[in-house]
Amino acid sequence: MKFSVLLLGLCLAFPLLAQDSQDSNFLIARDAFRAGDRNKLERASSQLGNHELLPYVENYRLRMYMDQGDSAALRGFFERYEKSYVVEKLRADWIRWLGKRSTWNEVEREYAKMLAPEPDIICYSQQARLFRGDRSVFDEAEKLWLTMLEAPEACRTVFDALIIGQRLSGEDVWARVHRQLEANRPAQAKTTLAYLPDNEAPDSKSLDNALNNAMSYLVRQPANWYASRAGRELAVIAIQRIASNDPQAAADQLEKIKARLNEPERQWAWSQIALQGAKRHSEEAITWYANAGKTALSDEGHQWKVRAALRALEWGGVRDAILAMPPTLAALPEWIYWLGRAHKAGGRTSEADTLFEKIAGQANFYGNLADEELGRTVMPPPRALPPTAAEQKAARDNPGIRRALAFFRLDMRTEAVKEWNWSLRGMEDRELLAVADIAKRNQIWDRAINTADRTKTEHDYTLRFLAPYGEQVRPAAQNQSLDDAWVYGLMRQESRFITGAKSNVGASGLMQLMPATAKWVAKKIGLRDYNHGRVNDTEINVLLGTSYMRLVMENLDNHPVLASAAYNAGPGRAKKWRAARPLEGAIYAETIPFSETRDYVKKVMSNAVYYSALFNGKPDSLKTRLGTVGGRTADAMKDADLP
Template sequence: MKFSAALFGLLMAGTALAQEGSDAAFLIARDAFRAGDINKLERAAAQLGRHELTPYVDNYRLRMWMEQGDPGAIRAFLERQDGSYVAEKLRADWIRWLGKRFAWNEIDAQYPKLLAPEADVTCYAQQARLARDDRRALDEAARLWLTQLEPPEACVPVNEALLFSGRVGVDDLWQRARRQIEANKTGAAKTTLGYLADSQAPDSRSLDAALGNGMGYLFRQSADWYATRAGRELAAIAVQRIATSDPRAAAEQLEKLQPRLQDGESRWAWSQIALQAARKHLPEAVDWYARAGDAPLSEEGHQWKVRAALRAQEWGIVHRAIDAMPPELAGRPEWIYWLGRAHKAGGRTSQADALFAKIAGQPNFYGNLADEELGRAVLPPPKAEAPTYEEQRAARETPGLKRALAFFRLDMRTEAVREWNWALRDMDDRQLLAAAQLAKGNQIWDRAINTADRTKKEHDYSLRFLAPYGDTVRPAAQNQALDDAWVYGLMRQESRFISSAKSNVGASGLMQLMPATAKWVARKIGLRDYHHGRVNDTQTNVLLGTSYMRLVMENLDNHPVLASAAYNAGPNRARKWRAERPLEGAIYAETIPFSETRDYVKKVMSNAVYYSALFNGRPDSLKARLGVVGARVADAPKDADLP
């Protein structure tokens, strides 16, 4: 027995060393590919052995040899790796390469085999179809005219073909340019207007002036500015630019200009003033939207029209504004819920309940609220049976998951997540639960959560709402007199429990602390010898994060909705977003101006309901947690320097 144990230990050590060597060879191959060193890549490939990531090295080699024009080798690889993420990416890269060389026949053969084509690759396929005079490609391009506002370079020939076909006229060009300007894509708007005939196009210097300094442009415009469409459109654009910073000043200017504008131009300008006013929570937004009349609205414009009416408690306008949305937009859970609330406010309870029933049971903010409107408790569904041994073995042997785990082992998280998510395509609930369990077993908490989130009928909410680091988090929450369900709900949204997580703005750790915030809290609580190198230490991060949560709560009426908004966007903004009168918590959340923070607060609050139910074994109420957000006050906060 002793000999067998020793032999087993030696075998394991040998396996680990072999894996280390293969991992090193893969990293050398990857670096060689990035450096364009084909000889080094070939040497590393020869040392790779039977590594999980061998297909990636084969992909690197094929991409480097693509210029040699060996389509047979590429086709053979794509056939061998059919359906895999690495094949999908190689096929897409090959189509890009082929498109730049006008190899339309090969693109026609390869494009239908893509499972999730990206926009530029789709445009190369459309170019190929146009080359054989398939005009249906123009129908597809026309449907994207007002939504694909900053098209990839590959889409330019398709859009130009659309223009030259006569399907896009002067009105369409101006409408697209308006949408691009609303989205602050001014360079794309200039490109769009460049397609106008010289006699109809605005002068480039005047366009730059209107986009760059709207007020200055209006003061300096010529006396006969209204004589041409271009002159009137530029005046409306200048008003839009003023509105981004000062909607009231923009409204004052538009009142002066309106007699000289045509209806479509003035209504668009009013819609832009209304949109910016709604985002700034100005009470005039509802009236300005009314002055916009039937001006075509972007998705943002439609949604902020409803939000402005919600803040004003104008339920009739809420109803009409949602009815006016495009069907796909109106079918989102938030607008189904608020339309139900509008019906309920008007005494139409049966219509309201029918709408609530459409989204009730969905494990999200508005599904929770709809459940409560129907008198149903929000509870996790019955727990699915644990994955069997065979199901777990199948998960371990799934090639895509094996490649993802290898990437995680190499600390290549971006590649790992892409490979993992691709492997989940077409999995049924049992396979998803087994994959989630595999992730949990490897302490890859974010993939466990996201994978369990995908199940349709069989669920395991202990995986969807994992609660790792319990020995650290729950005592810290208790020490700060915080609801541990809320703390976990926030952490789940902040980092998905990735202790090394770092955001693109520099926030770190489980609770995603900004350097200045962490330093301020450490000083506030008297944490000695703190330096930023400690921020990813689990205990330090949780101590600082929960301490900050308590301080934010104390400074914001002890209201978790305000505190959640403050944790993401800062306490000053959370205060500023309150209304002049008390506001239902759900309306406060829906009308947060920052889309990231709006989504964040909803998810944190819904997460907390499920964590509470799992921790305590009884239903919780989202409506009770949301409560009422108090009116805006002028009193100075307790900690004026709270970051």
Template sequence: MRAAIAAVLWAVLAAQADTGDERILAARDAARSGDRARLAAYAAPAGHVLDPYPEYWWLSAQVARPADIDPAALREFLERNRGAWLAEKLRGEWLRGLGRRGEWGTFAIEYPFMEQPEQDLQCYQFQARLANGDGMALAEARPLWFNLVDTPESCVPVLQTLVREALVSPDEIWARVRRLMEAKRNTHARYAASWLPADQVPAPSDLDKAAANPASYLDRLPPNFSATRPGRELALIALARLARDDTLGAYVRYQRMDERFSPAERGYALGQIAWQAAQRLMPEAHTWYRAAGDTPMSDEQIAWRARAALRAGDWKGVRSAIEAMPASLREQPDWAYWLGRAQAALGKQDAARRLFEQIGGHPAFYSILADEELGRSFVLPKKARGPSDDEATLVRTTPGVQRAVALFRLDMRTEGTREWNWSMRNRDDRFLLAAAAYAQELGIYDRAINAADRTRSEHDYSLRYLAPYRERIEPNARSRDLDTAWVYGLMRQESRFVTAARSGVGAQGLMQIMPSTGQWIAGKLGMKGYNIGWLRDPDTNVMLGTTYMRMVLEGLDNHPVLASAAYNAGPGRARKWRDSKPLEGAIYAETIPFNETRDYVKKVMANSIVYAALLDGRAPSLKARLGTVLPGNGDASGLGSPAPGAGLENE
């Protein structure tokens, strides 16, 4: 029924759209091809809801050519479109050009109008303040030294100034070199190394050798390598890099030279080796982390320290690792939950209860688990009242929403999504719920979820967790003996119910199936004449996707956690991540080595609980669904397909 309503609404909107649509599309094509003459002809407003777009494309082309810039025309557009996403985008492009050219006066005037400046613009702003003699700029910029890994070019002069003004020490420079080399940002690591005191600057070629062939570099170290700071640092960098590819080999080489390092340097080396071992689920990781002691670690290293303790079943180690985390990390629901579990296991029931109370009451993975530890099952919150006529009218007449809807109608999904998201910022719950209802009516399901997900006090979970295409999904789930709530939970994570969704790696459709996987499934089913177009057909996509879910479920102990991991990362990896002993399902999920897959599995499993509450009227236990993951016993299933896709957030 809803699909029919959406079709009628889209037909009405299309009928109302004037022939100016052709002008918008022609202007877009001219902008893409760089045809400035054609673009100029389309730039003048003509009474279309998307008039700002041709004008933006024209002004953006001017900004790209400094000699063509007309500041008065830019400011007039920005003022006329104040608060709009295109104004933010155009001003950001203008500011980047001003920053590159060092036109700090104009930059300082325009920058305060930016609502969400990206990192490169923030660094240009620091440059502008320094050029204008702002004495506080460097103190405020100092955290960049420790936080930036991906380093925009605009940030390099700021970092250089921190060094020149002696606001970072040689030890802090070496720490940054290490971080950048760990992240394979070799070029920026060489920049940072060149700012060391003259007697500590390593040869750039040595940095490259330590990174490119760390085993050979370490095996050829001269006996006196430890006599200099650069010699020791390069050896540590090589050990860290080798640990990524050959963790045990890195540890063996470390043992040969550990006495050449200071205690702090030994802690760094062991911390790096333990981190890589933990991500490979090596049992030695927990021991190596303990040997590393209290050496400073990144948030990611510390998180894996806790995960290694979880895999080892060492609740005291779990508690110690989490309590050593920075507050910003320790207070995240993930670690609050596991700290609560550790406290409970160690007999600190009151402390555990306080932690569970702090994070309960939400539809997220660890919130649901925390509630269950308190003896509460997940319950849908009271449904907010529907939008009033005035609230619905406000949404429909909001210019950004109107532009987003028009862009979706023209199949300009990227631009439509950005307009929609920008229009949802700083909105109250009533606006968000009305926007979600409107998007649902139009069949723009991903934006309906996006808006409903943002509410803070009033909620409508039937909008947050939409269940469209039931006439397709439920029969396929039933015929394959799949839990419909799990299918919906997975599909929500994969595509947000966008039938034309396509990931960056080519996965397509509602269930985000890779072309090669679709062909593999079709072959298993004896289907002839497979072509990629099948994946764009919702009926075939759902049939192939649910078939694959049944296959991976049967090949992985009928365990939904393993099958969810397999859907995202492939069955081989899901098997590999099991332990040599039975493992609590939640610990298996938390210790998945791929960040994307770990997040994906948690969200799919939490989604399935909410969908069960919506579809069946009662939520099952998440902890029971997670169950126990049995030890690996070889690949008996013969299921060797790749994963269907990578799960679209569509946010």
């Protein structure tokens, strides 16, 4: 018995990423597919044996012959690998092929087996239903009209049917244009305007001027610009474009022309000025939102209305703005928490506690804060039992996980992550923990964390909050007098501990250092012979990253919330986002204008609480860590020698 347990332990200790002798044949097949070389693909395929990625090579072959319309071969492949990621993607492409040829019966048959259809696939299905006279499609398509701001070609056909079927009015067209412009999609807005009758649509030259030369357009409008709906809409579009750069200037312009506008047009313009003002922390934003009246707000508009009231500590306004949100939006943890805080500020503690209970215990920023509002401490839950031998074997034998591991082995990370994530669909907690453990054993840290993050009742926070590279990170943090829990919390958010991680803007390594920042820090600390080729070296990356964290902390009142915001968006912005008076750290975080940075700061700070609890074996306080962000002062706003 002891021998069997020892043998199992030895087997599990070895990584599953050992090189396969057929890997080279797979790569040859992949390259042949990319080059369109059918003969080379066939030769490589015949030599692949039972390689884990054989389904992908079969997929390559079927894609190369798809134009022949061999549905029998495709269906055979679908049956062999049903519910796999490779089938989902190939079936989607087959539906696209069928849809472009109006083979609607087959579209419907294949669509019924899709597990997570993409938007254009949904629209091909709707086209198929329209073909057989199913008018219930219109109800579904109307919901997409306002939410799908960049419609794929397949969806435009469905939208055309809405117009032909007189299910959309001119009001609906303008409402969609407004949403698209708010989301800064002018090209899509132009496409939408084509749905208006010719006698109601603005001329293209005037539209371009309103979009691209807004102030000039307003000054040079014809005398009777307000006589038509199109003329008035172009005026408020110009106001909206001005607001995106200067809300106060837009407000001044709106005051000059508001008497010529209808109330809905005027209110929408005020809502756009208010939205941009709230993002810039303008004290006028609350007044501008009030001027917007009952105009329909986008989800972003609703949320910034709350943030404007939060920033001003107007708790009644916070409450009213959240209660006016669509139910699905108001049900998000942040708005449950802030509604609870608004009730608490108004002395309605029982209603507040009821709301806090809804999100208490959740392992996120607002779940942590809700726990503390209820007088509870934040600690990781009891650790689940380790995966059994049977659970480990099932995880190792999972075909999707094996395919993902093969992709990792071949350094095809994008394909590996897609296959891995797809394979987690429908897994129970015990399965997730076993798969997360496999990722940890293979040092695929990001998949271990993300997989363990999915458990519902059985948890292992040592997997959720992995702390690799301790020999490099702990001493570096100590040398910089930094809290190692905060350092790990930031690294977890930056790179999920992928040493070779590179962002789309060029940040590199564990601590995601931009080239200019890394070079500046290296010079600042006297690191000789540094070149950017060394930035992904773990020790160098951690040294530079922690050194920068210390410099940022010193420049920002040694406040981790400000420093976290600065690490992501730059010290200048972190300073600019301060209020004129001291501000609760949670409110500062919630009112950060950049959605990426806002989410980042919340997660870094919550991560730090869990790392602290795991490292020290005792609860930590998120509220204490958030503290109070000092008010903006002349000294605080001085430029520092920081990139």
